[in-house]
Amino acid sequence: MDTIRSLQYFVRAVELGSLSAVAREHGTTQPTVSKVVAALEESLGVRLLERSTASLSPTVQGRRFYERARGVLEEYAEAVADARGQTRTASGLLRVNAPVALGQFRLNALVQEFLRRYPEIEIELILNDRMADLVEEGVDVALRLGGDLPPNAIARRLGASPRYLVAAPSYLKGRAPLRRPEDLAAHDYIRYAWLASGDKVELGDGARTVAVETRGRFRVNNALAIRESLALGAGIGLCPAWLVQDLLDARKLRRVLPKWRGTPQELNLLYPSRRYQPLRARLFMDFVRERLAGFEG
Template structure:
């Protein structure tokens, strides 16, 4: 039994809380994982996990061993990476989670360029607007667009995006143009569905953020759908500039309540944990930060 491999497997199982989930991520049979954990427990002479039909839990010995394994594995990875990364081309698997619209419009060209520049990195892209558990999903890095990262999240700010309230000229001709966020309650509003981002709309009123809870005429889990509905004259919606920018430029939508516009959203690279970050992940973060900075400066 290779003890480092066994430690890595034990940590993966403990983080996922499931032998089957770990087996699925690693692409092996569940029986292989079960045998490895059993061999590790026999070697240590102590029970590490208590298995049930629904989920496993760690024993007190298992919890203590888990923390020590994490420290040891991080030290090993740091030691190896520090010796190799200066002379070796970044390589290995790298799975990233990307917001659907921003990912397709802004990040895919950069990621294809990155993949071409670093052919030994096996890049896997997952497009979703859901908030994922990075460890459970086996994701190394996610890009999130939010006003405020989750407390304790390990992040690198890559850029920003402005939220814009919009409606079609036809809708405004029929229903009038709201002059204050208070007036939105009398309009048809188009918002995100609860599973994505069913938060109140926030505006700056007298210089202070103020939330407005609205009754949605229509909901969807994708901003392009809501923007298309607004173009059809179905109501007022609020989205980042990368979703509605082309519609505004073409005159299909008009910006509203600009003097009350909320602070920009941040675009963040978020890591799965504060564990040692593999060289290939750091290379991708630096690449995206550099390329997005070029785009903002107009030099790309």
């Protein structure tokens, strides 16, 4: 069995969703492609594709094998180019995952700049606030906020953004003044839902750290909703600079207790813990590291 050809046929079958399309692309016949893929399945002892008269799709095992096989083919192509003294052009699909707010305020513009630089690369940017399983979901690169990272990934720290207490001038007008952290207990505090620390907030002024209890009637599991609620005058919140700096600059928000800050929010670049990374992924990671170095406001 020609292993490389078998992998090529299988990978393209998953991507094109048709054995006939693979045959046309490779200048052969559909029965030939079907025979090669069937031989690959037999050698592995696993069914890789579900076939019907109307469609073709990978099985669960087939999807997992596809991700690895795609990497093998890309590594092989780079090895061939290197042996021939050629420089491969970065191309293909790159799957990137990031939190919603970070994607909107920072990453989306960087992706557009990256695509202009590398016209043969495609990017599928998936924005969600849950922790994605990079291997199971076929993610090439992920950006994650905070220090709670998955065990099956390699992380590279990009930086940390300071966190400020902020509120809208309309909220602060006519309310009890804030002179020390404990005064937060008398105010409406807006926070992220499901925090392990609950209503307790840890603040520092450079010399000491205090933990204070807050109160609030509104909690939400989305940073954009927190940002909007604060701008609408719903209360006080502790936010990373990257999320609210534009509103501070426009004076739509003000810093509260400016001598006190929360623990900085870390930003990490993650990729699956497999040895090989395609050229497009390595280029994207280098690009993001350069653009977000020191990650602050």
